[in-house]
Amino acid sequence: MTETFTGNFTQQEPIPEEAIEAALSVLRHGRLHRYNTAPGELGEAALLEQEFAAQMGAKYCLAVASGGYALATALRAVGVKPGDRVLTNAFTLAPVPGSIASVGAVPVYVGVTEQLVIDLDDLETKLDQAKVLMLSHMRGHLCDMDRLMAMCDAAGVTVIEDCAHTMGASWNGVPSGRVGAVGCYSCQTYKHVNSGEGGLLITDDEEIAARAVMLSGSYMLFERHLAAPGAEVFERIKYETPNISGRMDNLRAAILRPQLRILDQQVARWNERYRVIEAGLRGTPGLTVIERPEQEVYVGSSIQVLLLDWPAEKIGEVLKRCAARGVELKWFGAAEPHGFTSRYDSWRYAPSEPMPQSDRVLAGIVDMRVPLTFSLEDCALIARIIRAEVGAVWQQAAIAV
Secondary structure, three states: OOOOOOOOOOOOOOOOHHHHHHHHHHHHHOOOOOOOOOOOOOOHHHHHHHHHHHHHOOOEEEEEOOHHHHHHHHHHHOOOOOOOEEEEEOOOOOHHHHHHHHOOOEEEEEOEOOOOOEOHHHHHHHHHHOOEEEEEOHHHOOOOHHHHHHHHHHHOOEEEEEOOOOOOOEEOOEEOOOOOOEEEEEOOOOOOOOOOOOEEEEEOOHHHHHHHHHHHOOOOOHHHOOOOOOHHHHHHHOOOOOOOOOEOOHHHHHHHHHHHHOHHHHHHHHHHHHHHHHHHHOOOOOOEEOOOOOOEEOOOOEEEEEOOOOOHHHHHHHHHHHHHOOOOOEEOOOOOOEOOEOOHHHOOOOOOOOOHHHHHHHOOEEEEEOOOOOOHHHHHHHHHHHHHHHHHHHHHHHHHO
16 A cells, blocks of 8 residues: 655644743733833843843844844844845855845855755855855755854955754854854744744844844834843944834744743754654665764754756656655755745846856755654655655666666
8 A cells, every 4th residue: 555644744833832821911911012111021022132142152132023134134234235245055045145135235156065055165266256155054954164164264254144944053062153243043934933934133243233233123222122232332333224124023022932942852853853754765766865964963844855967857756756645845956936945046136157066956956844743653654755756766767768
């Protein structure tokens, strides 16, 4: 009998009861706006910032409306101006180059390796083209952060980390987001904490932090923040920093605070599931499992494999066959954008040079979400289905040859 998976790849776990109660408390008192607080009250957004800064070992934190807004705010706060060039990954999601374009800057794409991280050799040849690198830890894969920072520091390039997929990850014991000048995180439903939409920005630089707070729409209420620089820093920049409102409200902050307290155990649960799928796929003919470096502590909230040098129609056949058995795979190599997947050459507002080595890798990337609603048995079943269908298409292609 053919096995079929009947689970839902987009179903998250319920919001924890503690977070629901905290949200109800905010709804009952009605003070949802972050600066609408009763005398002596500490708002949920301010407390979230204080707690996340402490959790990450950062001096400053700002909660904002989305991860994409955090990225654009970071760019403005480090001084990126219209017309500036900003280095970024060729393998990423559309909000990353979108944030660069939103400030009037121009993305300069850097290649991707077969480990699905930024190509540091390609980066080295392009460091003289920009003063800022927006480094996307795409789908949770961390590059050699020690080598990257040595290169960027030597070239005077400021690093902004896009940690949408790496909240809870680390490299050589340093949390993702704490290596560059700024770390930006997403709290969107499919990320590692869920407030529907939301973003967090951390930094140790007082002027970057002050600019970010002002940019987010603090008016002159910055002293109500608990994880921001002192008033004297704001005095230096408050007249020259525009308000581009993108604050997080107290309702979403209330939902997030309890989730951050259990982040480590959620990471452990994701990685249990990831490892079951990884083990089930290892050794599949024609399929390459991405090996994770020893220095990396990852969060297995999604898994990627390579069908390297496969014809496009054969990859499409694998996706269709898996879908018929209930397994939803996404492909980053399609010529046309689909769902959340797209390629650097799809973003025509930022023309790019040909990147044949990266194109070869992108053409083979197959991606799958790993929700915590899946049991370990579900994950083993999913791996069996993928293995069987990849193997079947691989054998057909071999026979045809």
